[in-house]
Amino acid sequence: MSQENQNTKDLKRSSCGRYEGNALVILGAGESGVGTAILGLKQGFDVFVSDKGAIKEKYKTVLNELQVDWEENQHSEERILKADVVMKSPGIPDTVAIVKKLEAKHIPVISEIEFAAVFTSAKIIGITGSNGKTTTTKFIYHILKHAGIKAGMAGNVGDSFAKMVAETAPDWFVLELSSFQLDGIRDFKPEIAVLTNITPDHLDRYEHKLENYIASKFRIAENQSAEDYFIYDFDDELIKSWLEDHPIKSEKMPFSLQQKMENGAYIENENIIVNIKNDQFNMPTSSLDLQGKHNTKNAMAAATVSKLLRIRKNTIRESMESFQGVEHRLENVLKINNVQYINDSKATNVNATFYALESMTTETVWIVGGTDKGNIYDDLLPLINEKVKAIICLGVDNEKLFRNFGNCVDTILETQSMREAVSMAYAIAEKGNSVLLSPACASFDLFENYEDRGRQFKEAVRNL
Known part of the structure; x- marks a missing residue:
């Protein structure tokens, strides 16, 4: 041989x-x-x-x-x-x-991730989390490309990792990793791992036990060594609690909106500060094209990765200012009669919709519904009371939505047609309002996937 x-x-x-x-x-x-x-x-x-x-x-x-x-x-x-x-x-x-x-x-x-990783010499940045992983993955890839680094993006976004390993030879792979992909690893490890957050999701795949789902997310770090890095949300109590009981070998790089980090990222005077071994990067949060606290956190994670790769500060700053987000995630579609229509079809769980409602600055007509994954809607109620003027339930079975939200707003309607949902919203919304599609549910009752749902929303808005 x-x-x-x-x-x-x-x-x-x-x-x-x-x-x-x-x-x-x-x-x-x-x-x-x-x-x-x-x-x-x-x-x-x-x-x-x-x-x-x-x-x-x-x-x-x-x-x-x-x-x-x-x-x-x-x-x-x-x-x-x-x-x-x-x-x-x-x-x-x-x-x-x-x-x-x-x-x-x-x-x-x-898993495909495990199989493919051994056939590439590229270093790997792996991103997982219940929400924000697609945005963070694309954010990091955008910065690396802007910096002239030979990089590939794959995993749960774009082409499959295996196909890219077969056909390309970058220096770095930026991989979006779902819990399902991480469940099938044995030896796989990224040099840099990012865990954006953890909220209950996909529990039907994990015996309805949150601890099983958390353990699945943490598999991204289980094979890391002391030379590797683990970037995570310090404000996330589930992550912090798990780390206390399950120490990891890699060097921890937390980011926080609430506390100053000696090694990591934090907010000070409305500036993102990334401090790594006394080398500091900063930029105003107002310079980000993406707004909302969740996007600030995504930006902090991306900036931390960039600093670890020693990308020039000006390049990081320019890249972060020019990044415009991902399709179907708080995507501004059109403004009609001074009403902004927003496509957040990628919000397939309650936590994602929480972030969307939190970012709303005007009275909102909210389109919600789909395949419920055991959702608990309690955390949304204060935001609905504060920001939502009407609710349109878009799903095959809307009974749970009516039960949870029927007393929160004066107007709550239901439909099984995206075109009709948008027409209803158009009739209700007034000058200065927003119409937000943020379903908090999976899409499979009425649509092929969340992308199909988002595209149908945009088409219906454009046909108004």
């Missing part, structure tokens, strides 16, 4: 745990699954892709071009159980029958 082939074999073994052979089975033929097929094929694996549901035509085309064996609407257990390693797409729970059978046979079941 050549030295090159031996190195490849060692890479495979180190990425997937103890196994011999090169039979790679991929469960799920979405973005991460097809990306893993591309990388697996490049690395010499014998690849088989299996999806319990229907595979989208665009992914079938790619798999056929790769000449990879695939199946849809079934799992051929006999073939799957002969795998040396299995990459499970993040949307597939650990509790499904085929995964349990794989585990019983001690066949490694890992």
Whole structure:
């Protein structure tokens, strides 16, 4: 065996745990699954892709071009159980029958993130959190690109990490990481980890136990060493409490709106201050294009990463001033008759909607609803009383919303049509008001995903 082939074999073994052979089975033929097929094929694996549901035509085309064996609407257990390693797409729970059978046979079941990381020499910045991770990921990537650093962005945003590893060779990867992706890691570790915040979310995947969800988020730091960095929200009580009971090895870099940080980021006289080993960076919060306390925190995390990478202060400042956020997250769509329409479709949980309502400076017509994930709405009530003039419930089942908010406003309506929801808002809103789509719920009752929901909102507003 050549030295090159031996190195490849060692890479495979180190990425997937103890196994011999090169039979790679991929469960799920979405973005991460097809990306893993591309990388697996490049690395010499014998690849088989299996999806319990229907595979989208665009992914079938790619798999056929790769000449990879695939199946849809079934799992051929006999073939799957002969795998040396299995990459499970993040949307597939650990509790499904085929995964349990794989585990019983001690066949490694890992995530795309785990599989791909071993095949790149790039350093990694990993970002996770219940809210703000997409904005923070894009914020950091924007700064790195502006600084001339050869960087790639992947994970839970954009192309799959595996596909990017197969096709590009940056110096740094900026990865948005969901808890589902982190659940499938073994050896993966980022040089810089960012945890934006933790609020209850996806508890149906975690036995309805908050501690299981928190542990999943903290997996981003579990393999870090003393040479690595962990950036986190010091104001988040769940994070602070967990760190007290579960020490980590990496160097902690907290950020806070409330307290001065000796090593980290804080606010002083309406300026963001980042202090790392007595090297200080500062800029006014008013210079940020993104407003709201949550976006200030996202900016603090991004600035801390930038300082750790020793990017010039002027470059950081210019980049932060020019960053305009992400689609479907507090996105100003149009102003019609002096009423601002705002698309916050990415707010799929209560905490995200809390931030959205908190940032409102005018009376607001609020469009809410969708697939409830066990939401508790109590924290929203003071903001609704202060800022919301009318509520439009957009969902298949709106009974819980009426029960929680019926006494908060004079006008509460319901619909199952985005076009009708926007028309209702147009009829209610007065000069100087805002219309905010911030659903606090998943989108799957009426829409394909939150992007589809946001696009339909924008289209309906433009057609007013």
